[in-house]
Amino acid sequence: MEHRDILDYTGALLIRDIMVNGERGDIFIDETGTIADTGDGIAEKYRTEAEFIIDGKGSIAMPGLVNTHTHAAMTLLRGYADDMVLQDWLTQRIWPLEAHLTGQDVYWGTKLACLEMIKTGTTAFNDMYFFMEDAARAVDEAGIRAVLSHGFIDLNLPDKRENECRATEKLVSSIKSMNNRRIRAAVGPHAIYTVSPEGLNWCADFAASEKIGTHIHLSETEKEVQDCISQYGKRPACHLDDCGILTPSTIAAHCCWLDEDECALMGKRNVNISHNPASNMKLATHRAMPYHWLKAAGVNVCLGTDGCASNNNIDMFEEMKTAALLQKFFWNDPTVLPAPEALAMATSNGARALSTGTGSLTTGAPADIILISTRTACNIPLHNQTSNLVYACSGSSVDTTICNGRVLMHERHVLNEEEVLNGSAEAAIQLVRRSRS
Amino acid sequence: MEHRDILDYTGALLIRDIMVNGERGDIFIDETGTIADTGDGIAEKYRTEAEFIIDGKGSIAMPGLVNTHTHAAMTLLRGYADDMVLQDWLTQRIWPLEAHLTGQDVYWGTKLACLEMIKTGTTAFNDMYFFMEDAARAVDEAGIRAVLSHGFIDLNLPDKRENECRATEKLVSSIKSMNNRRIRAAVGPHAIYTVSPEGLNWCADFAASEKIGTHIHLSETEKEVQDCISQYGKRPACHLDDCGILTPSTIAAHCCWLDEDECALMGKRNVNISHNPASNMKLATHRAMPYHWLKAAGVNVCLGTDGCASNNNIDMFEEMKTAALLQKFFWNDPTVLPAPEALAMATSNGARALSTGTGSLTTGAPADIILISTRTACNIPLHNQTSNLVYACSGSSVDTTICNGRVLMHERHVLNEEEVLNGSAEAAIQLVRRSRS
Numbered sequence: 022m023e024h025r026d027i028l029d030y031t032g033a034l035l036i037r038d039i040m041v042n043g044e045r046g047d048i049f050i051d052e053t054g055t056i057a058d059t060g061d062g063i064a065e066k067y068r069t070e071a072e073f074i075i076d077g078k079g080s081i082a083m084p085g086l087v088n089t090h091t092h093a094a095m096t097l098l099r100g101y102a103d104d105m106v107l108q109d110w111l112t113q114r115i116w117p118l119e120a121h122l123t124g125q126d127v128y129w130g131t132k133l134a135c136l137e138m139i140k141t142g143t144t145a146f147n148d149m150y151f152f153m154e155d156a157a158r159a160v161d162e163a164g165i166r167a168v169l170s171h172g173f174i175d176l177n178l179p180d181k182r183e184n185e186c187r188a189t190e191k192l193v194s195s196i197k198s199m200n201n202r203r204i205r206a207a208v209g210p211h212a213i214y215t216v217s218p219e220g221l222n223w224c225a226d227f228a229a230s231e232k233i234g235t236h237i238h239l240s241e242t243e244k245e246v247q248d249c250i251s252q253y254g255k256r257p258a259c260h261l262d263d264c265g266i267l268t269p270s271t272i273a274a275h276c277c278w279l280d281e282d283e284c285a286l287m288g289k290r291n292v293n294i295s296h297n298p299a300s301n302m303k304l305a306t307h308r309a310m311p312y313h314w315l316k317a318a319g320v321n322v323c324l325g326t327d328g329c330a331s332n333n334n335i336d337m338f339e340e341m342k343t344a345a346l347l348q349k350f351f352w353n354d355p356t357v358l359p360a361p362e363a364l365a366m367a368t369s370n371g372a373r374a375l376s377t378g379t380g381s382l383t384t385g386a387p388a389d390i391i392l393i394s395t396r397t398a399c400n401i402p403l404h405n406q407t408s409n410l411v412y413a414c415s416g417s418s419v420d421t422t423i424c425n426g427r428v429l430m431h432e433r434h435v436l437n438e439e440e441v442l443n444g445s446a447e448a449a450i451q452l453v454r455r456s457r458s
Numbered sequence: 459m460e461h462r463d464i465l466d467y468t469g470a471l472l473i474r475d476i477m478v479n480g481e482r483g484d485i486f487i488d489e490t491g492t493i494a495d496t497g498d499g500i501a502e503k504y505r506t507e508a509e510f511i512i513d514g515k516g517s518i519a520m521p522g523l524v525n526t527h528t529h530a531a532m533t534l535l536r537g538y539a540d541d542m543v544l545q546d547w548l549t550q551r552i553w554p555l556e557a558h559l560t561g562q563d564v565y566w567g568t569k570l571a572c573l574e575m576i577k578t579g580t581t582a583f584n585d586m587y588f589f590m591e592d593a594a595r596a597v598d599e600a601g602i603r604a605v606l607s608h609g610f611i612d613l614n615l616p617d618k619r620e621n622e623c624r625a626t627e628k629l630v631s632s633i634k635s636m637n638n639r640r641i642r643a644a645v646g647p648h649a650i651y652t653v654s655p656e657g658l659n660w661c662a663d664f665a666a667s668e669k670i671g672t673h674i675h676l677s678e679t680e681k682e683v684q685d686c687i688s689q690y691g692k693r694p695a696c697h698l699d700d701c702g703i704l705t706p707s708t709i710a711a712h713c714c715w716l717d718e719d720e721c722a723l724m725g726k727r728n729v730n731i732s733h734n735p736a737s738n739m740k741l742a743t744h745r746a747m748p749y750h751w752l753k754a755a756g757v758n759v760c761l762g763t764d765g766c767a768s769n770n771n772i773d774m775f776e777e778m779k780t781a782a783l784l785q786k787f788f789w790n791d792p793t794v795l796p797a798p799e800a801l802a803m804a805t806s807n808g809a810r811a812l813s814t815g816t817g818s819l820t821t822g823a824p825a826d827i828i829l830i831s832t833r834t835a836c837n838i839p840l841h842n843q844t845s846n847l848v849y850a851c852s853g854s855s856v857d858t859t860i861c862n863g864r865v866l867m868h869e870r871h872v873l874n875e876e877e878v879l880n881g882s883a884e885a886a887i888q889l890v891r892r893s894r895s
Binding site for chain 2: 096097098099100101103104105106107110133136137140299301302303304305306307329332333334336339342343345346347349350352353354355356358359360396397398399401402403404405408409412413414415416417439442445446449450453
């Protein structure tokens with residue numbers, strides 16, 4: 022079949038003769054984009070219903086990956102500034118460039134991020150940035166799932182806080198009116214050092230009243246902890262708890278410097294935590310998220326890439342490996358975060374954190390599925406499929422990406438790839454030009 | 459042109475309109491496999507001499523990567539055992555399987571490794587393992603460069619030492635008789651905890667008399683340091699120095715636990731050091747090689763993946779990023795090991811360590827060149843080419859791999875790829891089967 026045909030197709034779909042949940046079988050996806058059936062020999066039953074049939078021979082099916090912390094449009098800043106001390110990096114390079122960002126830039130940056138995610142097997146992401154209506158437009162077109170939040174920063178200024186509240190309300194209303202089940206809004210209080218207690222309280226109340234999630238940075242650096250103790254007399258997680266932010270709908274990113282009591286608190290509140298190992302290493306946080314304490318506390322730990330300015334890609338395969346390696350290295354135990362747990366972080370745990378209903382290949386789940394060839398060096402030999410996926414493969418091993426039953430990549434072809442590469446490259450060039458004029 | 463045609467071709471070659479050394483230009487490779495000329499507009503001059511012309515538009519040319527520490531045939535053990543404590547991992551899983559290895563297994567494992575290297579842009583590697591005549595046969599067929607050493611392990615037993623000396627002599631003689639300028643022999647004393655001082659002395663003398671290099675593991679774990687101090691009353695680097703092993707032709711792998719004085723000694727002796735960050739993280743060495751001390755001591759620091767049992771791939775792009783990230787994280791400074799230095803480790807420094815003459819795209823150098831597309835997400839935008847190569851791209855960004863003037867991969871096609879995948883997969887299955895019977 023032609024790539025264009027299957028990439029344009031919106032009906033029922035059959036994936037035949039593939040490794041699914043550890044056994045050889047078929048997957049039938051109905052016209053609503055739901056996994057309607059899986060198993061050995063079901064192909065015959067659904068052959069007439071499915072216009073398109075994908076031959077899965079020699080491939081593994083797995084759930085689309087879920088990136089639980091990123092700033093998608095920062096793809097435009099990929100490689101713009103690296104290898105610098107955090108404060109210089111922010112004040113001399115990142116912030117001055119971001120000051121010139123437009124909604125159209127965020128649209129193109131998010132388009133590029135979605136393309137990169139589709140090409141590396143990610144089908145859902147949790148985003149925090151600015152001009153998020155433009156991000157929503159990009160996600161809508163790209164065909165993947167996202168939870169989008171406006172980065173709420175009030176710097177303890179009442180006027181700024183008012184603006185941020187209105188901007189948050191506007192985004193939530195705008196996204197709800199899109200009525201697209203792939204795209205949802207969240208509240209995005211940036212962090213305890215950029216948002217006042219009043220701002221945090223407002224975010225907590227607003228998230229509860231709108232029944233939406235919350236996305237926040239937490240305990241990324243040691244300085245954040247020390248400053249919090251100086252200012253509020255308590256550690257960051259306790260401060261957030263007192264502001265009502267710690268709920269089962271909250272995703273807290275980084276969490277490098279949580280102590281054991283804070284980990285227990287996160288478990289008690291059923292908060293979801295997004296580990297961001299590559300970013301933490303690149304920016305030298307000097308401490309790895311305490312996975313073993315969080316696991317003991319029953320916390321749902323998931324995985325994120327952070328933005329491209331601090332990673333500099335959004336390949337979740339790479340992130341799985343980095344997570345497993347960093348945890349072993351820092352906590353001095355090669356048995357910490359074994360491959361099956363790293364894979365769960367990037368799939369089922371992330372899906373649970375974002376309430377997408379995805380993350381497993383079971384009947385009734387939305388069809389967010391990626392196909393990975395076993396005919397590549399990273400899957401030879403195939404002693405252990407999970408080990409290969411986590412430690413040996415990269416996002417380029419993904420052949421086919423399906424989100425909500427729609428084929429977004431087939432044999433590595435994506436619709437309009439050239440247009441996205443050209444548009445985002447040009448947006449980045451113009452952004453730098455504006456910042457220098 | 460047909461992929462097969464250019465992959466079979468052995469004559470002069472012209473690469474036109476490519477980014478080379480930061481400028482747009484052409485590269486002419488003569489029929490001996492040497493870079494004969496580079497520059498803007500030289501294409502016209504050489505058009506008639508070159509039967510094949512590669513259109514480099516939209517691509518970047520860079521030197522083929524050099525992997526300075528691996529055990530290539532361990533691709534057969536990819537994913538066989540992970541997430542275990544080192545001693546259990548070795549004694550319960552790796553050694554029992556290796557006990558059943560045959561020369562034919564090493565041939566297939568090395569074939570698979572060479573394929574993976576070609577597909578990820580590595581054109582030379584430094585290998586230590588067993589049945590190395592079979593490894594040499596695989597490298598000869600694959601078309602890349604290697605320095606091969608027999609892993610010399612005497613366990614302080616005189617009889618075993620004699621056997622290892624003879625095996626080393628036999629390998630060196632066998633490789634010299636191949637008379638293939640891509641393949642050289644080295645002496646491979648495994649480590650101070652597996653080779654007696656007498657064995658180390660013999661290796662040092664033999665390497666000097668044969669004018670070949672030495673490849674050794676050094677200070678990978680804290681235990682190695684403690685045991686060395688207990689047994690010999692000195693730290694590992696000093697012990698090696700007393701045995702004559704530290705020379706400008708020596709590559710010492712790992713070096714996680716060197717102290718500042720040992721780093722100075724390595725500089726004084728002009729030893730080359732291979733950093734293996736992914737393996738060190740996965741096996742939880744708990745300390746990163748002290749790059750800043752080695753740099754201050756003027757040591758030539760290069761990069762290696764280690765074997766697939768402890769990585770689990772041999773993608774040097776991934777290793778560059780892991781190196782830059784680990785150094786920043788462990789040594790608590792985001793300015794340590796910036797992208798240009800990580801790139802040099804994987805190219806010019808590695809080439810210097812192996813004396814291949816490669817590692818730069820200059821007239822007179824052997825043509826070990828890889829072409830990377832800028833029309834992929836990891837190179838959009840292109841604010842900084844070096845940053846993208848180190849932090850954003852993976853080995854899958856490589857389109858074309860040339861070694862010694864021969865095109866080994868063109869637009870990701872490699873000759874006989876299916877045959878190598880099938881042969882190595884089957885060898886791995888049979889190896890496990892034998893170990894269980």
